[in-house]
Amino acid sequence: MTVHIVTIGDELLIGQIIDTNSAKMAQFLLEIGAKVTGKTTVGDEHDDIIGALKIASASADIVLVTGGLGPTKDDVTKKAIADFYGTGFVFHQETLERLHRILDRLGKPITDALRDQCWMPQNAVILTNLMGTAPGMWFEEGGKVLVSMPGVPFEMEYLMEHEVVPRLQGRFNPLPTVHRTLFTSGEGESTIAEYLKNFEETLPPQAKLAYLPSIGRVRLRLTVSDVDEIFVKKTVEEKFREMERLLPPEIVAGYDNDTLESVIGQTLKAKNLTLSTAESCSGGYLAHLITTVPGSSAYFLGSVVSYANEVKMKQLSVSEETLRQFGAVSGQTVQEMVAGANRLLGTDIAVATSGIAGPDGGTPEKPVGTVWIAVGNQHRTVTKKLKLGKDRLRNIQYTGFYALDLLRLFLRDLDQNA
């Protein structure tokens, strides 16, 4: 079951809107084992839309179209779809009645533009959109399906969940498909690929491994699809375990929807430990990452962002002597920041950062991108020096990632020493 997505709208082409719909649709489709094989975006132009529909329907079983409906679009999409099928229009009374009910509730009169929305291509099956005024449309011809949905994300999501996915399942009865995901932390995509080179080569044709890299992390998703459901379940489990064994255990950071932040949170909760941060160059970003996790208030007590040296000394008790002798960007300073944060905020573990985020402030000995990070409790503190790049925002993001990863490894060592 292959799918081609067509997204329509001038606003998508000129970069005014980022297309989040296709990713969301693909996720819905993945769950039912359907595969998106291509995607085309065109503006609100009749001929361009027809061209895209031709390419799409020639290359896939299912064409999902979003956008180009709605009262300000002059119904160009609906006209193009009708012309694509060589059909005329009929008035859809039910849609008009639904529009009346919506507008009555809002105390608004029905406009001509809205009334025009009730004209539908003759061969359309109408999909009721409880989230907005423009309904979805389902077409079938020559064994192929075409679905047109509004471009408003929550309207599209409603139609996918309640109308399109159930109908596609009934219509195509797709292959049983199972995914397993793990993510690694601290190694790049190419290093991971080296570990898994032979593994990938010996995967059966029903299995596929996807690499999804982000800063310092690689998400590895193994997918198995086959008519034989028992084979699928068995193969995905076996191969997933095999893959995990091939990776150094210290870089396997979590599974499925885990993130580095959520894994750290789970560990802290399980060990009943509290956390704080003392941040210079990361400027609060580290605390932000930690507090994106729901329920983080159970273990995260707070942070001191000490951008000024006075704050490092007064709040975090970094000694003037340390700052003078080694400088604010040094292993000694981040070590004292860790001790200071644990004492000040009454936490078990603290993470500290200090560095030169740039673009200015570098020296020959400590160029822009020089960052020290530290993690410690009352017994032990580990420090690490990073040599990052010249871009300020990226330096902040990388500092946040490396500090979290150092914390993850610190918590892991606690386990092993326990």
Next chain:
Amino acid sequence: MTVHIVTIGDELLIGQIIDTNSAKMAQFLLEIGAKVTGKTTVGDEHDDIIGALKIASASADIVLVTGGLGPTKDDVTKKAIADFYGTGFVFHQETLERLHRILDRLGKPITDALRDQCWMPQNAVILTNLMGTAPGMWFEEGGKVLVSMPGVPFEMEYLMEHEVVPRLQGRFNPLPTVHRTLFTSGEGESTIAEYLKNFEETLPPQAKLAYLPSIGRVRLRLTVSDVDEIFVKKTVEEKFREMERLLPPEIVAGYDNDTLESVIGQTLKAKNLTLSTAESCSGGYLAHLITTVPGSSAYFLGSVVSYANEVKMKQLSVSEETLRQFGAVSGQTVQEMVAGANRLLGTDIAVATSGIAGPDGGTPEKPVGTVWIAVGNQHRTVTKKLKLGKDRLRNIQYTGFYALDLLRLFLRDLDQNA
């Protein structure tokens, strides 16, 4: 000058990555008067890529390709492009040397996968990518241009800015085009559109107004393009001033590349004032926004992230009585947090946040999304209650935005009272 964008990658089709690159590329292209007329996404499949390149190059003057270049992609894109042109490969020694320099600095050995990246199609002009390992490639044939770039957003952006845009300008010499941008803060797109309805209708055909909305902000970009350069400059200035006069002055927050954070920084520097934050529900995000601005250490001294009530009391001197009587999420608490931060960190102005970010922790009186923010100096403190939604991350982001906007208006009032 028309452009077709081709984005390559299984991860785009399966919905694991949202394609932000095309919107960014379209924005770069808009600057030089080039128009994106279509966009195609395909997976990492040789034949699909060639199919997309054929469609793209038949329909536009320029084809911009991103993605499919990383070390785990088996160079499928490069092979497809070479086959599209019917050409072979040459080894690019300079790229190998650059890879060696990068890896030496990281203390890592060069892998086979990385070495393979140095083989390039014979007809490629190599575009040096200072942000990563995979270079960009520029092709010209039959009056058409094709450019291949890595899919990593900041690598693509670097290449667009430093290589692709200047080369396209040199190659196609588009119409003289001038943009002027301002951004508003605190009003939505539809409200702004009401203010500018008549203005837009009376714009000459050579002028175009683009709305670029983000959280709480709308960037308004006026573009004028014409063969007559004097007309362009005169028209853009006149119309821009006219547009600005039609907007309430308190919502016009900045111009051109300004951001809310940078405008606030400029004001603080000009007035020689220092700033701190005291954050509960924003969890460091506000300090992070402030410290993304280069040079922010000149006015931002630090932050106390007081996730725990003990930290609010001990560090920020919020009284136990206030917490008991009004709760941590209250106007009284954020007011005391402001005073506490100014005193503790020795700053002139402080911003405070406290709220229920969710998904849990709400009560009937204070549902999830209830947030209090405050800004104050030693003379005056203003507070504001926000009623946000149910999504944790969005609540954090909106709190950050509204707190910055309250700070902007506070600084504006200082001016008017001075």
